[in-house]
Structures are given as structure tokens and as C-alpha cells.
Amino acid sequence: MSEENRDNSNEQSKKRDGKRRRYRNNRRYQKKDFPICPYCGNSVKDIYTAIASEEGEAPAHFDCIIKQLEKRETLEKDEKICYLGRGSFGIIKTRNGSTMKFFVRKRIQYEKEEKKFDWRKKISNRIKK
Template sequence: MSTKPKNRDHRGRRRGGPRRSDSPRRPDRPKPPCSICGEPIQDITSALSRPTDGTPVHFDCALQSVTDKLNPGEGEKVIYLGKGSFAVVEHEAYQKRSLKVSRRIDWENLEEISEWRRELRAELK
């Protein structure tokens, strides 16, 4: 048994880690407008690049645009696969947690990184 008194400042933290209040704050960055709806993008980290010009768009606006383009039939649903790709899956397979992809669309061009995304990556490093 240790005779050293417990330090209440360390309660609930991992050893040696900084407190949240000690971590540096990132400067507020401008909120670019979505090139589909025109509203400012509050969380730029969840934005996608528009395939035509590489400008940032809300994830929900991209999903709606893809849904309108793919026009899923009855019993189908559009989902985000990741890395800028969407797909139409059968609804029954989706509920059973197994995916049967009937159509796929690559929304983002992964070979060309948009300027806004390059700046964001530099800030997060």
C-alpha cells in the first residue's frame, strides 16, 4: 500500500496526457458555401468534393444528388461506401447486414485532391 497521497488533478485522465483545457485551440477557419445548396459548411471534415469542379459540398447534399441520379427502385437504398463512393443496395440485404450492390458511383476523384482538402490536411498535421 502506498503512503503517497492521491492527487485529485489526475483523476479520470490517462497518465501523462494533457488536459483538454491545455490542448491548443485551432483557429476558426472560414466556412465555405456548399456548391449545391449555397449554405455554409459547418463541419468541413465531413464535406465531399463535387466531381465537376472539386468544390466542397455537404455530405447530405451529395447523398441527395446521387439518390436523384441513381433513382433507386422499390426495395433499394442508396448508401455511402466510403472513399467518395456511393452504391444502391437491396433493402432486404441492408436489413440483414449483408450488402448486395446493384449499382455503384464514384462521387469523388481520388487521383486529384482538391485545394480546400489539401489546405485542411495541412492544418490537421
């Protein structure tokens, strides 16, 4: 087998290795204008997990909101901040060092329940279908 044929066969085997090819410029994200997170300044691409910021109606990253709450609240040794649902977070404290037994020490209503946000209305129509 000639040198040139070996090079071609190696290239073809690399292409057919069964691995999924990932492209840098994913077409799904190219043409959309994503909202900007008010806390970190990056675009919010996963709008389904976004929560409205306290200051305004803009969607913010879930992790950014958790970080803001950790800065604002004083947490003890066995306490964590978790999402309780419907726009509220809670400070949970574990009992007897077990992760399965806990109680909510403090409830923090982050989003206003009665407020309907435009960006959430758009995605709720997609979810219902």
C-alpha cells in the same frame, strides 16, 4: 426573508443549475470564411465530412450529395444510397428484407481518386498531427 433577497436567490440558483450555457455567437465560427455548398448555397462548416462536388472542386455537404444522387438514380423498394469510401457511393440492395445482408448493386465514383483538392490538403495536415 425579504422579497428582494428571494428574487436574488432564485436568480443565482438558475445560474448554478449545472447546465452548460450555449452562446448564440459561438466564437469558433465567427472569424472563419467557410466555403459555400454548390447545391444548397449554405456554408460548409463541417469540412471534415464534405465531399468535392462533381462540377468543380468546391466542397459540398454530404447530405446534399446524397439528395442529388437520389434524384439522379432510380431506386427500387429495398435499395438505398450509401457511402462506400474514397469518394464513391453505392446503391445497396437488402437481401430477404434483412438489414444485415445486402449487396452493392451499382457503384458510383463521385470524386476523382487521383485528384487532390486544396481544401482537403489543409485538413489532412491537421489530421496527421
